[in-house]
Amino acid sequence: MEQIDKKAAILIEAEKLFADQDFDAVSVRDLAKAANVNIAMISYYFGSKEKLFEELIISRMANSQTTIQSIATDPARTSIEKLMAVVDFYTDRLMNNPNVHRMINRELSSSNRPELRELLISKIETNKTYIGKMLEEGKANGTFRPDADMGLVMINLFACIQYIVGSPYYSCKMLDVPTEAQLFDPEFRTRIKTYFKELFSHYLLKK
Amino acid sequence: MEQIDKKAAILIEAEKLFADQDFDAVSVRDLAKAANVNIAMISYYFGSKEKLFEELIISRMANSQTTIQSIATDPARTSIEKLMAVVDFYTDRLMNNPNVHRMINRELSSSNRPELRELLISKIETNKTYIGKMLEEGKANGTFRPDADMGLVMINLFACIQYIVGSPYYSCKMLDVPTEAQLFDPEFRTRIKTYFKELFSHYLLKK
DNA sequence: TTGATTAAAACAAACGTTTAATTAATGGTA
């Protein structure tokens, strides 16, 4: 009996394994066993283990550019409302796709696959540009303090959420969250969102 | 002619290689070549590649517990002064030892070596406890807002600096810092410290 | 019968580790 879509099955299992272990720590035999397919299928469908890995990351990395752009350029929102919307969107986006962001996180921290890293950065950079402009606009229109460090505000938001998602086991222990599942619960998401909204409001808004 | 300390040479080169690449991506032959020693010397001195890796991390992970403790329990400092001192200390500590913290960062994000991860977490947790008590004390004595999220303040500081140090290539691009070396310059350190001091002051202090 | 799909086996290369042999250093004895 043939499976409808073995290629999809491989991608699903690969996502789980690569989220938790390094690229080299996962063998094609591990992948084949988890997806219940023959070893040859990885090369057959993807060409190589590395191409499977790249295809997996790229396909799972949803396109967030249009959303960020529409938030950043929305004339109906004030500067602070835009920032709140970015916090919400970014928190949900990462917490909805923890596996792929763990992979991305690990790719960005090593030079094992430089071309892939470059590709990921270029995608992320587009969003950074939009949010950067958005924050500078808030300075220009008098909403935000002129001496606020907008570069660090951005990387602070990105880094902190990426870090929690990328090292869930560690983060649970540090935040006294009992299970990793609870880390992605709506309750904890609200906590994250509230924290950053208050944090940035206090830091950015004029008194 | 015998080398004086081949073991130290191996550790030095291993630190560079493991900082930039995954554990499995660095072979013992790479290590031996970089340190200019025979392959057998890794097993001879360390027992195995994995033991070398563990010994490297543990030996390079300086003991920060006594410093954090003395800051947190210093009666001469106010609560806000203690927090500022922690920001300074933590920034310098990570930026002075980027290589080992890149390794730690990567270890915390995977379950490739669970025992090592557990060991690292237990060491970090001690500091977390001290700083946590310090922040709660600030709440109790009326310095800090009672509804501030101290857990997230802590992980925010840790995560953000660890992230910048752990993914320097990426961070440079995001922060418009031209070279990785400049990321660890005094100038950029001051920027980080100033940012967090202002950020946390605005968020924590009562108005 | 054809072409797509599968499984099992085989492939060479690379892996971490060990062996066996050799050289260098050390310590005690005369």
Add this chain to the structure above:
DNA sequence: TACCATTAATTAAACGTTTGTTTTAATCAA
């Protein structure tokens, strides 16, 4: 100091596994 015995350090080669990938043959659906 000179000598020998012993330990330690170093090397090249080989070890058995595991790696990612490919081949071959069989099976299946159309």
